[in-house]
Amino acid sequence: MATKGPLHDPVVDPMIDPRTGEYAVIAPGHNFKSVTTLIADIVLTENTPLGWFFGLMVGGGVAMGVVVGITWLFLKGVGIWGVTMPGAWGFAIINFVWWIGIGHAGTLISAILLLFKQTWRNSINRFAEAMTIFAVVCAGTFPLIHVGRPWLAYWLMPYPNTMNVWPQFRSPLAWDVFAVSTYATISIVFWYIGMIPDFGTMRDRAVLPFAKYAYGILSLGWRGSTRHWIRYETASLLLAGLSTPLVLSVHTVISFDFAVASLAGWHTTIFPPYFVAGAVYSGFAMVLTLAIPLRKIYHLEDVVTLRHLDNMAKVMLATGSIVGYGYAMEVFMSWFSASHWEFFMMWNRMFGPMGWGYWMLILTNIAIPLTTLWSRKLRVNVTFLFILSLIVNTGMWFERFVIVVTSLYRDYLPSSWGTYRATKWDYMIYIGTMGLFTVLFFCFVRFLPMIPMSELRMMLPQTKVKRGGSDAETVVEETA
């Protein structure tokens, strides 16, 4: 993905490669040691920034919403939520789908872009993967507390028991258990495997005995042996190859929760690809929401450059367009199907009592991003991208709201029509999970290397083994 064009004068802007006119993926003048200290010192410093404590405090305070909300939920039951008949799926399912979608960008960056040899991904993949794991933690909370009797949630797993009761594998809800638990496990394993060489670096650079000990244990005794590296690279590539079908299947299976039901607005074959594209769309928005403040606060502009932001904005443009196609196709099919129920569902979605939700979704997911992201000036405007990323995440939340609520509360029998109104407990738990995510992310930034150092070293021009003099030219080209 190239960023070409005479936006900046190459002579003035050192971040632009004078030969190609593109933004550099890594600022010039770095060597193995400087990129290592740039990342490792963020963690190994003895002076924790005051802002970190402040952020952790705010995040922890907001996360109390989850603790209080779930405690009250367990005491009283799901009746404290706004779920009723026929709207039996409320915030819990909306938030579950929203959070797990956010996680998808991390796997896309770490797996699919690795297979496509998009080396620019090296500097953003670690915190994107962390984002995936923390988003899955937040997502996983919701189905567990939504089952009604959460202390029996382990019945979802197939295990031998004295009741002789087993799961029913024709149900998409049983598929969900397998998809989400596999996704969480593989994401954590991939993330940890990626960190092993960096833990070795941290162990060797740490000064405090406890840090040496802790990173030493985590590094498993990694010593950078070439034979180890070859097996390690093979395993990473295989994990990337396995994560790619996995990430596509997870949101597909989640869309089956809807698509397998025979409800107008849910029962459609476009759901799997449209859910996956939406997931990647919101996920990249979340990566931008995190990357933009991180690069500013920790002075990482040298390794998370405008090229990365531009490329991510392009991925958002592509996936956003697929999502827009999905919306258009839903409207078209509701007319083309010649089904009275489908037609009414779409009319009600647009102009019914909750029509404002649909237009919010069109405004924030389609109208604003898909008109502005075509402009390169805006794609490299950091403030604009940050605001846009928040807008898109709001839009994706509204998408899930529209899908879950507006299909359910007007079902086939007008006598059973109802409405949906979220309660304060719904909002408290939802906002609380954002606090939980913040706390986890702040801990990650403080204690783990947030950018893979070993992979950054591979992006430097001095990485290549030179064979004679003529190769010196190609060296620069391959890292661009």
Next chain:
Amino acid sequence: MPPREGIYCLMAEFNTPTELVQATEAAYRAGYRRMECYTPYPVEEAAEALNFHSTRVPLLTLLGGLMGFTTSFLMETWINVWAYPLNIAGRPLWSWPAFIIPAYEWTILFAGLSAAFGMIALNGLPQTYHPVFNAPNFRNGATTDKFFLCLEAVDPKFSLTESRSFLEQFPAVSVVEVDH
């Protein structure tokens, strides 16, 4: 088992991967086989110089994936056909297309875990002690910015004096003896 006392290897430190690969290729040509490179990131040319190509990680991954699929599919069949048959809207008990989805997920789960833990096991990790860390300059460089070639003492061609003079003909920063 190699002797656990005395000298483990002679270790040469280099500043660039090119120097390391040239030295390794020369050592291989000179007949050294029990040797190892240590680098801060994967250097494929070093593996070629060591004549180390294939690994068994892909095979383990394949076996893991097959095991995951079989386990899951047989488990679902047994549960829904024999152990706990349920009539769901008159569908057949052996609804194999529906069983594919959990089987697909477990294929990936088992294959991924086999790839990750297989790699760790084949690498002999976790390892709490290794003699290379006894080299005074190893921890400062091997995981940051230096490149090491280690000629191990168990190699039949190894000789403290000759191997040292062999390594010193290259632009090494230092050549040190590493004890067990």
